[in-house]
Amino acid sequence: MTETPALHALWPAPLADGTVHATVTVPGSxxxxxxxxxxxxxxxxxxxxxxxxxxxxxxxxxxxxxxxxxxxxxxxxxxxxxxxxxxxxxxxxxxxxxxxxxxxxxxxxxxxxxxxxxxxxxxxxxxxxxxxxxxxxxxxxxxxxxxxxxxxxxxxxxxxxxxxxxxxxxxxxxxxxxxxxxxxxxxxxxxxxxxxxxxxxxxxxxxxxxxxxxxxxxxxxxxxxxxxxxxxxxxxxxxxxxxxxxxxxxxxxxVEPDLSNAQPFLAAALITGGTVTIPDWPRRTTQPGDELRRIFTEMGGSCELTDAGLVFTGSGKIHGIDVDLGEVGELTPGIAAVAALADSPSTLRGVAHLRLHETDRLAALTAEINGLGGEVTETADGLHIRPRPLHGGVFHTYDDHRMATAGAVIGLAVEGVQIENVATTAKTLPDFPKMWARMLSGAGA
CATH class of the missing domain: 3.65.10.10 (Enolpyruvate transferase domain)
Incomplete structure (x- = not known):
């Protein structure tokens, strides 16, 4: 049986000092x-x-x-x-x-x-x-x-x-x-x-x-x-x-690129008003992550499928959203992170089953975003998120890779966010901290 370490180091989530412009090659699905x-x-x-x-x-x-x-x-x-x-x-x-x-x-x-x-x-x-x-x-x-x-x-x-x-x-x-x-x-x-x-x-x-x-x-x-x-x-x-x-x-x-793992990088473009290109984005796919094109566009971005891949651009504004995520529940942590930085409330529906994922993701998101000053309320089948000014603090991951990337997304806009056990991202996204740093440097990942 694999043991979980009792104590995890804290990773300072980098604060974006401007718009993000990068090409990020996402590993396979x-x-x-x-x-x-x-x-x-x-x-x-x-x-x-x-x-x-x-x-x-x-x-x-x-x-x-x-x-x-x-x-x-x-x-x-x-x-x-x-x-x-x-x-x-x-x-x-x-x-x-x-x-x-x-x-x-x-x-x-x-x-x-x-x-x-x-x-x-x-x-x-x-x-x-x-x-x-x-x-x-x-x-x-x-x-x-x-x-x-x-x-x-x-x-x-x-x-x-x-x-x-x-x-x-x-x-x-x-x-x-x-x-x-x-x-x-x-x-x-x-x-x-x-x-x-x-x-x-x-x-x-x-x-x-x-x-x-x-x-x-x-x-x-x-x-x-x-x-x-x-x-x-x-x-x-x-x-x-x-x-x-x-x-x-x-x-x-x-194997196609993992479109759900592209989420934090697309969120970086949305939050900073920049542009991120994901090479090899398929024009037809059964991956749930393809819904990010629609959801993040509704939240304030725009995207285009080109020969270079998916080019996603933020407008500098983030809008709240009322959305049923029942078919794409794995996207919930990243969407909740973006919604916590929006200019209006959001309601995420249809994801009661997330209480039984790597951790109880609804309880975890509520606790961690509220711990940074947010106002998140659990509903019977999801979350209601009312944006509030956020502050730094420790963002616990509960050994859940998508909690770690959600914390990193918030850290782009909030100074002093520290991610507990960012290494848990290795579950599906090896070398995430290095990829994140390269994206922010403009070198791509």
Whole structure:
């Protein structure tokens, strides 16, 4: 199990001394990288994952798959047919086996996507992780796998730690699941579904379903790997997804930049009235972060997709916003940080599920922004933010990468903000402090 340090150094968040003008190259998407690794591991032939995100979460995923017998060869550079260079990982599928112990850290994709994979392994696969991982919702995945024929020992907790008693195959079939707390519950079952004997039919029974773009991402990547997937959007039953049993293709996947991780850099342009360019921003994507173009434009900026990438420019003014973030909840911390500096109040809706993320993000944002002099009130499903003059102080991160970047955003406009444990950004954004400094220097990142 990975231990969390008891004491973290404070990082002085740099104050912007003028407008920001920079080009920032954002590392690859965690969501795409980890889905691509799982699908490549389950494929019938080797494949490539190019421009992957190298971060704590993706390292946990690759280490876990290696523990199950999958070969993952990392190369410094390679080239695919579309000219994509940079780092590349060759994934070589193998017969999955135990015994093995998998450290999930506090990575939702690892703790939810890999138990279904482990049912296909021969032998016992134990899952453990950071203390916070014990508190994160997993019971729906556990109960669903049992319904589909899996044997899982969790001592009745419905949570980590647990052991999957892999039998080398899983029968599969129809299962009901309440994914109101996380769309990852649905994605977890769909990703391994082609390898189940009967495939899988997932029927969501809850009243809400957050982060639908992530399910669309899963479906699109499954289809690209050769899977047959029926979805509600394609004329199927509402809240029902079906994956037929089939072999998966070994593919050559080029990972898009992580658009959600572009958020703090775009926020810097919005706050300072400057311009930030993000190269390789896709013109079509299933990533939730693409909504930043609309949201930050409504809050006072403007953007243009060019051959150089997304060019985002701030107007020097920040406006409040009333917005439902149910499908893009991961953007909430950064939007709340910007909203705390706006010229009018904001209401962020549809994100009650954030109370169950890396930390209780709604409580954390309320406590930390108010601790700097702000006025944030929790609502049943979000936050109401009334801007107030802010002052310096310690901004606690609760080992949550998006809390750390939110604090850095506020620090651009408020002198004396100190971020506790900025190193937690390594979860999805390695070298964030260096990237932040280079952006502010105008050198880019």
């Amino acid at each position: 965690k969501s795409v990288t980890n889905r691509a690794l799982v699908l490549a591991a389950l494929a019938a032939e080797p494949g490539w994952v190019r421009r992957p995100l190298r971060s704590r979460d993706s390292q946990l995923m690759s280490d876990a798959l290696r523990a199950l017998g999958v070969g993952i060869e990392e190369t410094a550079s390679s080239s695919s047919g579309d000219g994509a260079g940079g780092e590349a990982w060759r994934v070589i599928p193998a017969a999955l086996h135990g015994p093995a112990t998998i450290d999930v850290g506090n990575a939702g994709t690892v703790m939810r996507f890999l138990p279904p994979v482990a049912t296909l392994a021969a032998g016992d696969i134990r899952f453990d992780g950071d203390p916070r991982s014990y508190e994160r919702p997993l019971g729906q995945v556990i109960s669903a796998l049992r319904t589909l024929g899996a044997r899982i020992d969790d001592d009745g907790r419905g949570a980590l730690p647990l052991t999957v008693q892999g039998g080398g195959a899983l029968e599969g079939g129809v299962v009901e699941i309440d994914a109101s707390n996380s769309s990852q519950f649905v994605s977890a079952l769909l990703l391994s579904g082609p390898r189940f004997n009967q495939g899988v039919e997932v029927r969501h029974t809850g009243t809400t379903l957050p982060s639908m773009p992530h399910i669309r991402m899963t479906v699109e990547m499954l289809r690209a790997a050769g899977a047959q997937v029926d979805t509600p959007e394609a004329g199927g039953e509402p809240n029902v997804w079906r994956v037929a049993p089939s072999a998966l293709l070994g593919r050559d996947v080029v």
